[in-house]
Amino acid sequence: MCTMTSNHSLSPAGKYQYRSEETSLFEEGISFCCGECVLQLFSLGLKVLGRGEPWKGGDYMTEPGGGQKVRLLKAGLQEIEEDKVVLFIDSYDVVFASGPKELLKKFQQTRHKVVFSAETLIWPDRHLEDKHPHFREGKRFLGSGGFIGYVPNLKEMVADWTGEDSDSDQLFFTKIYINPEKRVGIYLYTDLVMVVLKFEDGQVRARNVLYDTLPVVIHGNGPTKLQINYLSNYIPTVWTFETGCSVCLEDLRDYPLVVIGIFIQQPTPFVSVFFETLLKLEYPKNRLKLFIYNQVRETYFITYSFLKDHGEEYQDVKVIGPEENMDRVASRNLGLDMCRQDKDCEYFFSMDIEVVLKNKDTLKILIEQNEPIIAPMITREGRLWTNFWGALSADGYYARSEDYVDIVQGRRVGVWNVPYLTKVYLVKASLLHEELSNNDLFSSGTLDLDMAFCHNARNKGVFMYVTNMHTFGRMLSTENYQMSHLHNDLWQIFENPKDWEERYIHENYTKIMRDKLIETPCPDVYWFPLFSDIGCDHIVQEMENFGQWSGGRNTDTRIQGGYENVPTIDIHMTQINYEKEWQKLLLDYIAPITETMYPGYYTKAQFDLAFVVRYKPDEQPFLRPHHDASTFTINIALNQKVLDYQGGGCRFIRYNCSVEAPRKGWALMHPGRLTHYHEGLRTTAGTRYIAVSFVDP
Numbered sequence: 001m002c003t004m005t006s007n008h009s010l011s012p013a014g015k016y017q018y019r020s021e022e023t024s025l026f027e028e029g030i031s032f033c034c035g036e037c038v039l040q041l042f043s044l045g046l047k048v049l050g051r052g053e054p055w056k057g058g059d060y061m062t063e064p065g066g067g068q069k070v071r072l073l074k075a076g077l078q079e080i081e082e083d084k085v086v087l088f089i090d091s092y093d094v095v096f097a098s099g100p101k102e103l104l105k106k107f108q109q110t111r112h113k114v115v116f117s118a119e120t121l122i123w124p125d126r127h128l129e130d131k132h133p134h135f136r137e138g139k140r141f142l143g144s145g146g147f148i149g150y151v152p153n154l155k156e157m158v159a160d161w162t163g164e165d166s167d168s169d170q171l172f173f174t175k176i177y178i179n180p181e182k183r184v185g186i187y188l189y190t191d192l193v194m195v196v197l198k199f200e201d202g203q204v205r206a207r208n209v210l211y212d213t214l215p216v217v218i219h220g221n222g223p224t225k226l227q228i229n230y231l232s233n234y235i236p237t238v239w240t241f242e243t244g245c246s247v248c249l250e251d252l253r254d255y256p257l258v259v260i261g262i263f264i265q266q267p268t269p270f271v272s273v274f275f276e277t278l279l280k281l282e283y284p285k286n287r288l289k290l291f292i293y294n295q296v297r298e299t300y301f302i303t304y305s306f307l308k309d310h311g312e313e314y315q316d317v318k319v320i321g322p323e324e325n326m327d328r329v330a331s332r333n334l335g336l337d338m339c340r341q342d343k344d345c346e347y348f349f350s351m352d353i354e355v356v357l358k359n360k361d362t363l364k365i366l367i368e369q370n371e372p373i374i375a376p377m378i379t380r381e382g383r384l385w386t387n388f389w390g391a392l393s394a395d396g397y398y399a400r401s402e403d404y405v406d407i408v409q410g411r412r413v414g415v416w417n418v419p420y421l422t423k424v425y426l427v428k429a430s431l432l433h434e435e436l437s438n439n440d441l442f443s444s445g446t447l448d449l450d451m452a453f454c455h456n457a458r459n460k461g462v463f464m465y466v467t468n469m470h471t472f473g474r475m476l477s478t479e480n481y482q483m484s485h486l487h488n489d490l491w492q493i494f495e496n497p498k499d500w501e502e503r504y505i506h507e508n509y510t511k512i513m514r515d516k517l518i519e520t521p522c523p524d525v526y527w528f529p530l531f532s533d534i535g536c537d538h539i540v541q542e543m544e545n546f547g548q549w550s551g552g553r554n555t556d557t558r559i560q561g562g563y564e565n566v567p568t569i570d571i572h573m574t575q576i577n578y579e580k581e582w583q584k585l586l587l588d589y590i591a592p593i594t595e596t597m598y599p600g601y602y603t604k605a606q607f608d609l610a611f612v613v614r615y616k617p618d619e620q621p622f623l624r625p626h627h628d629a630s631t632f633t634i635n636i637a638l639n640q641k642v643l644d645y646q647g648g649g650c651r652f653i654r655y656n657c658s659v660e661a662p663r664k665g666w667a668l669m670h671p672g673r674l675t676h677y678h679e680g681l682r683t684t685a686g687t688r689y690i691a692v693s694f695v696d697p
Contacts, residue, residue, distance in 0.1 A: 049076050056165040064124040064168035066144065071165060074158040082151050087217070090145035093225050095218040097205050097235050103216045107148050113185030114149030114157060116142050116173065117219045124168050131178040135188075137211075142177050142188060144170040146219045153185060195227075197234055197402075202242045204234040226392060229417040229463065230401060238414075245414030248369070248469055255287045256346035257315070258363065258426075261335035264294040264303070264353040265328055267483050269476055269492045270499050271299045274353055275306040282360040289316040289345070291338045293331040297322050298483050299353075329449050332442040340432040348427045354476040355387075355424045356499060362472050366426040369415060373457060374465040375425035376472035377407070381498050384408050387475065388466040389420035396447070396455065407468055415467045419458060422450040423475060435460040474498070485576070486545040487538040493581050497588075504535035505589065506665050512593065522657035524671060526597050530589060531665040536638040540689050543571045543612045552620050559609065566626040569619055570611040570692075582610050586693060590634055594669065594695075598632070603697055610693040612638070615648060615683040623680030625653055630672030630694035637662035638689035645686030653677045662690075672696070 049072040058065025073088060080086060085104060107115060118139040122129050132140045149157070157176060176182045195206040198214065205214045218231060232238065239245050262278075264271070290311075294303050300321065311317050318338060320326050326334070332350075339345040349363060355378060359365070366374050379386045386408055390401025398420075406412040427436075436457065444452035457464060477495045482488060493500045506529035511517045519527040531539075549569050550556065556564040558572055573582045586605035594603050608629065615621060641648060641661050649660035650668060654677050659668060670676045672694060 047076065049073060057169075058166045064171060065166055066169035067161075067163045067167035067172070068165035069144075070158055070161045070163070070169045070172055073154075074161055077151060077155050077158070080151050084151050085148065086151055086154060087148045088146065088154075089217065090219070093219060093228050094146060095206075095228055095232050095235050096216065097214070097218060098216045103148070106216060113153040114147060116147040116177070116186065116188050117145060117217075118188035119143040122174075124171055125174070128174060128178060138188065140188075142170065142174050143219065144173050146217060147173075157186075195231070197231070199241055202240055203236055204238075204240055206231055206235060226419050226458075229419065230391065233403075233414070233416050239412065245469065248415045248467070255284055256367065257287050257289070257342075257344045258283070258347045258349050258367075259289045259291055259335070259339040259342065259345050261291045261332075261338075261348060261350045262293065262353065263328075263331065263335075263351070264292070264296050264299055266478060267296055267298065267481050267488075268353045268478050269481050269489045269496055270356070270503060271302045271353060272306075273356070273499065273503060275302065277357055278351075279306075279310060280360050281357075281363055283363045285313040286315050288314050289318075289338070289342070290314050291318050291320075291335045293320045293326070293335065295322050295326075295328070295331075329440075329442045332449055332453070333440055336427070336432055336436075336441065337439065339427075339429050340437075345429045347429055348432065350425055350427070352423045354478055356473045356476060357424070358473040359470055361470075363426070365467070365470055369465070369467060371415070371428075371465045372431055372462050373421065373425055373427050374415070374467060375421040375423075376470070377466050377468040378424060378473050378475050379408060380475045380477060381496070385475070387421060387423040387425075388416075388418045390416075390418060392419050396451070407466075410468060413469055415465050415469065417463055418466050419464070420451065420454045421464050421466060425464075431462060435462050486542050490538055490542060490578070491581055493584050504532055504538070506530055506532050506535075509589065513596065518593070518597065521659050522652045522670075523655050524675065525652065525657075525659070526593070526669045527659065527666055528593060528669070529663075529665055530636055530667040531638075533665060536636075536665050536689075539612065539691060540638050542576060543614075543689075546571060546576050548575065549614060566623065568611075568613045568623060569615075570613045573610040573612075579610065582693070583607065586634070586695060590667075590669070590693075590695070594632065597669070601631075603631070603695060605695060606697060608694045608696055611691075613690050613692055615645075615680065615688040615690075616686075617682075617684055621647075621684070622682040625677055625679040627674070627677055628672030628694055629696070631696040633668075633670055633672045633676075634691075634693040634695065635668040635670075636691040637664050637666055638691055639687075640664040641688075645683055645688040647682050647684035648688045649681040651679050651681055653679065 050068065053072075055068065057068035077086070085107065087103070119141050120139050122132070122141040129141075132142075134140065157173075161172060163172060177186055177188075195208055195215075195218070198205045198207040206218055207213070208215055218228070218235070234240070237243070237246055260278075262274075268274075292303060292307075294300060303319070307317060307319070320331060320334070335350065336348055339348040347367060349366075351357075357376070357378075359376070362376050366376060375387055377386060377388065384405065389398050390404035390407070391399040393399040403412055403416075407416060438456065441453050441456045442449040444455065447455060454464065476499060480495055482491065485491065489500070489503060508517060508529045512528050517528060521527055549571055550558070550567070552567045552569040554564055554567055555562060556567065558575070573579045583605055586607065591603050591605050594601065613623075615623075635650065639645065640663075649658055649662060651658040652670070654675065658681065660681065662668070670678075
């Protein structure tokens with residue numbers, strides 16, 4: 001509980017919102033409502049009653065209690081001068097929208113000695129309902145969470161208190177209010193009803209839609225606490241259109257010890273990229289410990305390879321593999337325990353494997369915010385799907401908050417109090433020893449594990465935040481990920497196009513047009529970077545893993561008509577079910593270049609044939625002169641001359657022009673019919689691989 005006197009301003013809301021008296025009677029919450037953080041905004045005279053004293057007032061969220069507050073108030077009033085006005089408030093569910101000048105003005109306008117907040121429900125004795133006065137407007141029943149009055153009148157009101165700490169404070173004040181003789185000078189003022197944010201110049205207010213008023217003190221009990229958290233993201237100056245977030249760059253920290261929990265729960269693309277990204281985090285690895293839960297056998301080798309190469313760089317590593325048959329809930333609890341049982345651990349950083357963190361400073365940024373639980377906002381590419389909810393429905397599931405889209409799309413930037421986080425978040429270890437000391441935070445009969453964790457945090461008065469002050473990364477789509485190939489990530493061009501591109505497209509591809517990176521080694525032959533080294537390697541390995549190379553004969557049942565005029569030893573893209581993905585590659589990455597280099601020609605990137613050719617000295621070392629049955633042909637080098645093979649190349653006979661040292665990942669693009677009669681030069685050693693596409697039209 002907090003008391004404030006009339007010659008001082010009131011505290012702001014937002015990240016300095018008060019802690020619940022039900023937990024530790026503000027000892028932990030002092031940093032939220034007192035001290036320098038508040039004085040930066042207001043000159044505040046505030047006294048926290050019962051600081052350092054254990055709470056003995058019961059859990060009156062479900063049963064009566066709170067008498068300890070009356071005892072503390074009665075004693076505290078003895079130290080305050082008689083000519084003062086005192087505001088007595090709960091702390092967890094109150095937001096201040098303005099200062100004492102407006103508050104005192106509105107208090108004086110009531111022309112009463114003591115003013116209580118009012119509420120819709122009567123608590124804790126519904127049998128007293130008929131004894132309450134009726135009003136033409138407003139709410140009938142007294143709420144003890146906030147009241148204001150003159151010191152002499154407040155002293156008189158609590159003078160008769162002799163109850164126990166576990167008795168009901170609200171019942172005590174209610175009996176005074178319903179007694180006509182004692183009620184003189186006591187007035188009820190409505191509490192939180194339907195409110196909307198009202199943005200003023202450099203300030204945010206809450207407008208009471210029902211009564212068309214601008215409350216100074218906003219009190220919301222029971223289920224409205226989530227709405228209070230939402231309002232505190234803005235009121236009074238936490239976030240405004242003029243200033244943005246005013247409290248987001250405080251409380252910087254150095255390098256505390258962090259346990260990173262990595263959870264691989266289902267087949268997921270680009271797992272190796274996840275570990276590459278983890279390795280690039282700008283954070284001392286000797287201040288990190290890893291907890292890895294891997295339920296997918298197919299990713300075991302990737303995890304093992306990462307730990308073999310880099311495990312010793314971290315302070316400690318613990319791995320729970322699929323052979324241990326540990327369920328998901330148990331793994332999450334065990335991860336928290338690894339931090340909880342480590343006296344040096346200060347934070348637990350939870351990451352699901354489908355998280356793609358592109359910001360190397362993510363961990364430092366989150367720690368600098370110094371919040372109980374905080375997540376970097378990440379989104380699914382091209383969608384409004386994120387790792388947080390802005391609001392909850394009545395049954396505890398997803399609901400879209402008024403500001404959700406603006407936050408996701410970056411029109412409002414800051415640190416936001418939210419009711420639900422998932423996929424990636426940072427937890428203070430101090431919470432795991434106190435509010436969240438329960439060893440089973442992730443199980444529930446009806447909720448999934450993330451909803452259960454957030455539900456438990458909310459019930460303990462722990463605030464959760466998400467920050468969109470930086471661009472952090474994205475989330476992979478895992479719904480249609482198949483594990484039937486050697487390199488399954490090659491098939492992700494539709495589901496996760498951005499990640500596919502970063503993995504498989506040449507790093508210089510975007511410079512082709514901007515920096516004129518296209519070369520012309522022969523007339524109307526264009527040479528440009530297309531595939532990354534990894535992309536080339538994965539295509540070759542996928543083909544060799546499939547293994548059904550053609551015999552290089554003219555008879556070929558794979559093609560229309562069954563006859564190949566210029567046969568090669570090859571595997572068609574259709575044989576590995578890659579034709580749809582290959583056409584999208586041609587459409588997205590080849591067509592724009594074709595339309596630029598061959599003005600007036602617009603391709604739909606349809607192909608008659610797309611295949612990988614293998615040249616070996618003892619198998620098929622060369623290809624005789626021929627025309628391609630295509631409008632234009634794409635020829636991509638999949639490995640490196642000298643390193644992988646000797647000889648090879650392509651000679652355009654009409655122009656007596658050869659490309660004898662093709663670069664790995666680079667594509668040759670040339671007309672197929674009539675003009676560009678060509679041959680494949682002899683491979684003298686090793687094995688040469690090329691990917692060929694006959695595009696028409």
